[in-house]
Amino acid sequence: MSEKARDKDKVTRRDFLGLAAFGAAILGSIGTLMGSLRFVKSDVYAEESKKFKIGKVENFPIGSTKKLDEKNVFIFSDDNGLFAISAICTHLGCIVFPAEFGFQCPCHGSQYTKNGDVIGGPAPRPLEWFQIQQEVDGTLFVDAGKIVPQGTKYIFA
Amino acid sequence: MKNSNDIQNESPSGLAKYKDNLLSLKSSFLGSFLRSGMPTSDKSRTAVVVNNFFLHLHGAKTHINTLRPSFTLGLGIISFSLLVIAFISGGFLMVYYSPAIETAYNNIKDINFVVFGGRLMRNVHKWSGEAMIIFVLLHMARVVYTNSYKRGREFNWVIGVILLIVTFVVNLTGYMLPWDQLSYWALVIVANIAAAPKELTDIFGITQYFDIGGDTKKILLGGTEPGQDSLTRVYLLHIIVLPLAICTALGVHFWRIRKDGGLSKPDAIKSTGNGVVNITPAQKTGGIFPTHKTYGLMELAKGRTPAVDNDVENTVTSWPHLFIAEIAIFILTLAAVIAYSYFVDAPLKELANPMIPENPAKAPWYFLGLQELVSYSAFMGGQGLPGLAIAGLLMIPYLDREQEDIGIWFSNRQGKMIALESFVVSAITVIGSLAFVINFGWFRNWWPNIHQLWIIAINPGNLLLGFVVAYSLWVIKRTDSTRMGAISLFTMFLVSYVILTYTGTVLRGPNWEFYWSASQWPIH
Numbered sequence A: 001m002s003e004k005a006r007d008k009d010k011v012t013r014r015d016f017l018g019l020a021a022f023g024a025a026i027l028g029s030i031g032t033l034m035g036s037l038r039f040v041k042s043d044v045y046a047e048e049s050k051k052f053k054i055g056k057v058e059n060f061p062i063g064s065t066k067k068l069d070e071k072n073v074f075i076f077s078d079d080n081g082l083f084a085i086s087a088i089c090t091h092l093g094c095i096v097f098p099a100e101f102g103f104q105c106p107c108h109g110s111q112y113t114k115n116g117d118v119i120g121g122p123a124p125r126p127l128e129w130f131q132i133q134q135e136v137d138g139t140l141f142v143d144a145g146k147i148v149p150q151g152t153k154y155i156f157a
Numbered sequence B: 001m002k003n004s005n006d007i008q009n010e011s012p013s014g015l016a017k018y019k020d021n022l023l024s025l026k027s028s029f030l031g032s033f034l035r036s037g038m039p040t041s042d043k044s045r046t047a048v049v050v051n052n053f054f055l056h057l058h059g060a061k062t063h064i065n066t067l068r069p070s071f072t073l074g075l076g077i078i079s080f081s082l083l084v085i086a087f088i089s090g091g092f093l094m095v096y097y098s099p100a101i102e103t104a105y106n107n108i109k110d111i112n113f114v115v116f117g118g119r120l121m122r123n124v125h126k127w128s129g130e131a132m133i134i135f136v137l138l139h140m141a142r143v144v145y146t147n148s149y150k151r152g153r154e155f156n157w158v159i160g161v162i163l164l165i166v167t168f169v170v171n172l173t174g175y176m177l178p179w180d181q182l183s184y185w186a187l188v189i190v191a192n193i194a195a196a197p198k199e200l201t202d203i204f205g206i207t208q209y210f211d212i213g214g215d216t217k218k219i220l221l222g223g224t225e226p227g228q229d230s231l232t233r234v235y236l237l238h239i240i241v242l243p244l245a246i247c248t249a250l251g252v253h254f255w256r257i258r259k260d261g262g263l264s265k266p267d268a269i270k271s272t273g274n275g276v277v278n279i280t281p282a283q284k285t286g287g288i289f290p291t292h293k294t295y296g297l298m299e300l301a302k303g304r305t306p307a308v309d310n311d312v313e314n315t316v317t318s319w320p321h322l323f324i325a326e327i328a329i330f331i332l333t334l335a336a337v338i339a340y341s342y343f344v345d346a347p348l349k350e351l352a353n354p355m356i357p358e359n360p361a362k363a364p365w366y367f368l369g370l371q372e373l374v375s376y377s378a379f380m381g382g383q384g385l386p387g388l389a390i391a392g393l394l395m396i397p398y399l400d401r402e403q404e405d406i407g408i409w410f411s412n413r414q415g416k417m418i419a420l421e422s423f424v425v426s427a428i429t430v431i432g433s434l435a436f437v438i439n440f441g442w443f444r445n446w447w448p449n450i451h452q453l454w455i456i457a458i459n460p461g462n463l464l465l466g467f468v469v470a471y472s473l474w475v476i477k478r479t480d481s482t483r484m485g486a487i488s489l490f491t492m493f494l495v496s497y498v499i500l501t502y503t504g505t506v507l508r509g510p511n512w513e514f515y516w517s518a519s520q521w522p523i524h
Helices: A005-009 A013-040 B002-010 B014-023 B025-034 B042-051 B073-097 B106-111 B118-145 B156-175 B181-194 B198-204 B212-221 B228-259 B297-302 B318-343 B365-374 B377-398 B413-440 B453-457 B460-479 B482-507
Strands: A050-053 A065-068 A072-077 A082-086 A097-099 A102-104 A111-113 A118-120 A129-134 A142-150 B061-063 B313-315
Touching: A050 B413, A065 B118, A072 A102, A072 A142, A082 B365, A102 B453, A118 A129, A142 B313, B014 B025, B042 B313, B042 B318, B061 B318, B073 B106, B073 B118, B073 B228, B073 B318, B106 B118, B118 B156, B118 B318, B118 B365, B118 B482, B156 B228, B156 B377, B181 B212, B181 B228, B181 B377, B198 B212, B198 B377, B212 B228, B313 B318, B365 B377, B377 B453, B377 B460, B413 B482, B460 B482
Parallel strands: none
Antiparallel strands: A050 A142, A065 A072, A072 A082, A082 A129, A097 A102, A102 A111, A111 A118, A129 A142, B061 B313
16 A cells, blocks of 8 residues: 555544544434433323223123223123223224124224224224223222233133 | 804704704605615616515516416415415414313304404414415426426425425314314324334334334324323424424525526527517527626626526516516405305314214315325325325426426426326326225235235335336336426326325215215214
8 A cells, every 4th residue: 555545544633533523513413302302202191090990890790891981991791701992993093883793993994803803994903902900899990001912801709 | 162153053953953854754764664765767676676675585677487477377476375364364363272172172162153253264264274285286286397396496396395294284283273073083193193103113023112103192192192282282383383494494495496596487588578478599698607797796606696597688677567466466365265264164073072083083184185095004104105205206306307498388298298198097097096995995805814014015005106106207218208207207196196185085984985975974
């Protein structure tokens, strides 16, 4: 390699400091931008708890179906126990209603089986199933923040 | 001492000067306001444009081609007039509106039913905003078809596309403010479209580490479901962020029109003096400067002076020729908006109810084309395809760089034929593919267990986009002209948008099923 070529490749002190300053400015800008975006993603949501009480087991005789309108949850009861299925369509968040085949969404025509599996329309995922638990006094509550595998049914005394 | 007294006697006393100034207040104030006197000669007409903050956005002289109504159809000025109308009427609405979910709906009801002129004001705001979408699209069409995105105007086209997007978003955010059923369910749908990348991250199983869709939705809503925080954010976007973005982008848009030499025009254009415009061959000139000598810094910096071309003789003073046209268009636009608003009311449904979705739950009409696409895949229809369409629009001036036939509608005879052909072909294709999907459904109806990835990859929306791109490439190959490809691509974009929007608006009923008209909808 000739003397000149090596000189050309060499990073001078001026270049190094200039690049370092430039890089620091870019990094600083990205950091500031991310921090600003983090600001608008709030840590506290002024929303109701995802857990809600649904009363005693006696409210749900075997074979019954209840829709909790305010919570957008269906509570079913069959021989294998209680289970809670979300009424919120996984496509774009409309509220599904019961149909012969299972559930129907009014917005873009998504259709689900009684288990929540998609059988038509644009929905990308099955309807969510939620956890049901029992408090010490026997009251049941649904935790819509906890999604359980399809087919999870609960038997309570 | 005596000397200075003499001097005082010769000049008027302070009070006399004061009196003279007071008497000449009117003329001295007008003089300071106008600076160059009344615009009665060509010189003072030029000076009034140069000296006035609001007018100096224009050139002192305007090319006759710019004033040809058949060239611009006034579409840009109409769009700007609508914006001004929307800004002013929006300011009035803010007097009574407060963005709280408890009061917002009642505020709108008060505006509609109690406030003097309130309903008209709200209608004017609503319709001028929505008309902007139509006229901005038409304005874009004019720019494409007259080949006006070239010779330095490439970046201004990019700003124009940004303005189109902001126009859409500002309309959408306004739609959410009344907090009625329409607002609420539009917000739900939009938030979930924002969350649609979940479809992709779910497939790769990385949603729990990198949930970009879910995070965007939370940032938009200020929570996990629509509530007070969502309304606050939407309001902030609607009245501060987006209007500022519009003003900034529009300022640059206007400024660049001047810097790029005014509106595009054919290379040679000549007025015969009695309003007839003929196109003549360009006059050749020599020297390092194309047409004339100059010592102006602007010419040395840019290589040419702004707004000057080789046919200076074909310009007229902007005052009054241009301003009269602009004011006339503004007045006609205002009259049309008020007349329409007098007869047609902006919709207002029941108070937002999170338990009962509208059936059908429809987005505002300008997004119903997209809603038709999201009924295949939320991710592709809501983000992928619009993103690609916008990218395609942005690239038009960079992929078509042919410099001939600028400023002429459809460039030439071939351009007209290509536009017509693309119109017919895309209309048939879009209607055909919609008819196919409506009659036979899509993958999920045939194979219910099909993987979501297949639907994201292959759905009618993607196929349509692929067809449009392939067809315009074929046009380029056949005609040997990228310009013809641009005409074809834009025509097909416009036709698809219109047909999809029409389908979503008129032909879709409850459960997003197909009906020829709303009168056939089942009665609940």
